[in-house]
Every structure is written in structure tokens, then in C-alpha cells.
Amino acid sequence: MPHPSFKQLEAFWWAANCANFVTAAERVHLSVSSLSKRITELESTLGQPLFDRSGHRAVLTEAGERLLPAALGVLNAMAALGHALEAGRELTGRCRFGTGDLSALTWLPAFVAMARRTHPGLALEPCVDVGEVLGRRLDDGELDFAVIAGRASRSTLLSQPVGAAHFAWAVSPSLPGAGRLGAKALLQQHPLVTLPPGAGTTRLLDDWLLAQGVTVREHILCNSLGAVAGMLRAGVGVGFLPSGWVRPLGLRAVGGRNPLAPLQYTFQWRRGDARALIPAMQRLAQAQVDFSAPPGLATH
Numbered sequence: 108m109p110h111p112s113f114k115q116l117e118a119f120w121w122a123a124n125c126a127n128f129v130t131a132a133e134r135v136h137l138s139v140s141s142l143s144k145r146i147t148e149l150e151s152t153l154g155q156p157l158f159d160r161s162g163h164r165a166v167l168t169e170a171g172e173r174l175l176p177a178a179l180g181v182l183n184a185m186a187a188l189g190h191a192l193e194a195g196r197e198l199t200g201r202c203r204f205g206t207g208d209l210s211a212l213t214w215l216p217a218f219v220a221m222a223r224r225t226h227p228g229l230a231l232e233p234c235v236d237v238g239e240v241l242g243r244r245l246d247d248g249e250l251d252f253a254v255i256a257g258r259a260s261r262s263t264l265l266s267q268p269v270g271a272a273h274f275a276w277a278v279s280p281s282l283p284g285a286g287r288l289g290a291k292a293l294l295q296q297h298p299l300v301t302l303p304p305g306a307g308t309t310r311l312l313d314d315w316l317l318a319q320g321v322t323v324r325e326h327i328l329c330n331s332l333g334a335v336a337g338m339l340r341a342g343v344g345v346g347f348l349p350s351g352w353v354r355p356l357g358l359r360a361v362g363g364r365n366p367l368a369p370l371q372y373t374f375q376w377r378r379g380d381a382r383a384l385i386p387a388m389q390r391l392a393q394a395q396v397d398f399s400a401p402p403g404l405a406t407h
Contacts, residue, residue, distance in 0.1 A: 109152050113185055116178040118145035119157060123167055123175055124263070124377065125248030134248060136200065183381045198384055199228035205241035205253035206233060207307055208332040209272060209349065209398060210372075218395040225391065229384075237330060239305035245375060252376040252388055254396065256307020259375045266373035267389060272398035274311070274367045275350045277358040279342040289363035290345060291319050298325040298344035300335050311370050312347070319365055355401040372396065 117135055122142060125131040132142040150157050157171035167175070202222075206215055211233070219231055234241070238255040245253050246261050259266040276290035284293055302308055316323065327344060329335050336356055339346050347367055353360045374389045 111149050111152055113181065115145045115149040115152070116181050118142050119149055119171075119174070120178045120182055120379070121248065122146055122158070122165070123171060124379070127164060130248045179379045182379070185381075197228055198226040198387055200384075201230045201232065202251050202384060202388065203232040203234065203249070204388070205244060205250045205255070206235055207238055207241070207254075207256065208235060208302070208330070210254055210396075211235045212332060213349070213400055214395050214397045217397075218391060221395055222388070222391055226387070237303060237305035238307040242375070245377065248377065251380075251384060252374060254372055254392055255375055256370050256372050257310065258371075258373055263378050264375050265378050266375045269372055269374045269389075269392050270396035270398060271369040271371050273350045273369050274308070274347045275353050275360045276345065276347045276362040276367070277339055277353045277356075278345050278361055279340055280357070280359045282342045282345070285359050285361065288361070289365070290347075290361045291321055291363075291365065293345045293361060294321055294323060298327045299323045300327045300329070300338045300344040300346040302332060302335065303328045303330050306330075307372075308347075308370060311367055315365070315367050349398055351399045352401050372398075 118131070118137070121131040121134045122128055125134060128139050128142055132139045135142065137145075146157065153170070153174070155170045156168050157174060158165040159168050215233060215235075219233065222229065222231055234244070234250065236244075238257070241250065241253040241255055242259070242261060242264070244250045246263050254269060255266075256272075278285045278293060278297075280286070282293070282297060284296060288296075301312060315321075325344075327338065329338070332348070335346055336348055336352065338344065339348070339358055340356055345361070348356070348358070350360075352358075374392050376385050376389075
């Protein structure tokens, strides 16, 4: 009886762990038809269907569910062998990854520059969005990894801490009350200008508001941290920014004795993804992640 090949098991694993066959095919650099052919060949070798294709999307059969951990074991073993034989070897192919807006404005340029120098054959595709969206895309297999605020909330994802961002309440010096009132009092008179609920800073904000007993009277939401900073400079309202941004942007810190807690960020990737790409990018992220510099001034 013929045995399943590594390429067949690889195609099966990605098809089982991505939102659809199109995304899975991209992960293994195949056309959808080639991916489907490998899975069909695997099903023929095993003598039973691994996917139920009767609905609008293919779902694992009982046989597919049983095969999944065994397939992962084979892939992990092959990856470990490859790591041992190719230690220090340059990565090639395509790497699609996600970060939030704060990362894009601070350490991301230095990270991309370092990754290109270290792995010139690797095509990098950064995606900037709020953490909720990035986590979903990572879960669907559309991204290789992401650096997101907080730990992974999905069981399909793993996370490793890489750094923390420190924030401060800030206003324009021209905002009425800026010279004598703290953030809590100012929020009773002016709008709160901040990122939308899907951003990683949402829990940080909610915890602070709850601890201080503050109810926001007016809320202005914007998915660009740069635009939030611009509105604060224009005296639109009250908001919080990375601590290192406040003075360079000509703003006044108004946190007082009730500072915001630091926001922890993690490198997140799909459980079972044993490609050499993941630990290599994690090491680079660990070395480059730095939220302390003013926007556009991050250097290494």
C-alpha cells in the first residue's frame, strides 16, 4: 500500500487550517487546482474522504479529524530536520504579516529593513489594521504572523511577549482647562478622541475608565493613530498617545496620579505552524519592537 507523501500531508494540513482552499493554496505556493489534486491523491491513498465538499465550503470528515494530529506530527518532524540542516540559511518566498497602527508608526520600518538585509530573498507584505481584524486574518490563515496587543484569544493561535507600550493622556495646551484639570475632569467637558473598539488599546481604556469611575460624554473614533494625534494637536478633545509622543508633538500630559497601565504586545502565529519562517521572524521582532520613539523617528 502506498504511503502519503509529505507534500500531500502539507496540502491537507493547510487546507484544514485555513478559511478556504484559496488561502491554503497561497500558503503552500500552489494553485487551487494543484492543492485539490494533492488532497484527492491523499484521499485515494488512504481510501476515504478527508473533506466533506457537499456544502458551500469543505469541512473535515471524521477521518480528516483523526488524520490532523498525525499530519501535524509529520510536518513538525520534517521542520525540525530542516531547521537542523539549514541553520542560518536565508529564507525565501513570501511573508505576509500584520501589525497595528502604533507599530507601523514606530518600529515596523526598522523591522522590515532588518528582515530584508537578513533574508533578501524573502518578499515581505506588511498589513496594518486593528488587532481584532489581524487576529481573525491570522486565524483564517491569511497571515503568517502578527504583532498584536495582548495574548492570543483564539485556541488556534500561540503568542510570545515581545514588548510593551506606555501611554499618557494628552491634550493641546490651548484646550480649555488643560493647564489646571486632569484627564478625568477634562473628559467631562471635552470629547474623547481614540481608536475604534477593535483596537488593542480598547481594554486599556476600558480598565482606566472603570477604575476612575468615568463616563465618556462624547466619543470621536478614528482608526488612524496619526489622525488621533492630529486631532489632539488641533484641540478637538482629550486622548492618550505613546508617552514618547506627547512632548515632541507639542501636547500637554494630563495623566496626573492616575496613569494608564502599560500595554503588552505579543508575537502571534498559528498553532502547529512549524516553518523556519516563524522562529526567524520572532527573533527579529524581539530585537526590533520598540514603542518608545516619537512617530517616524524609530531608529536602531
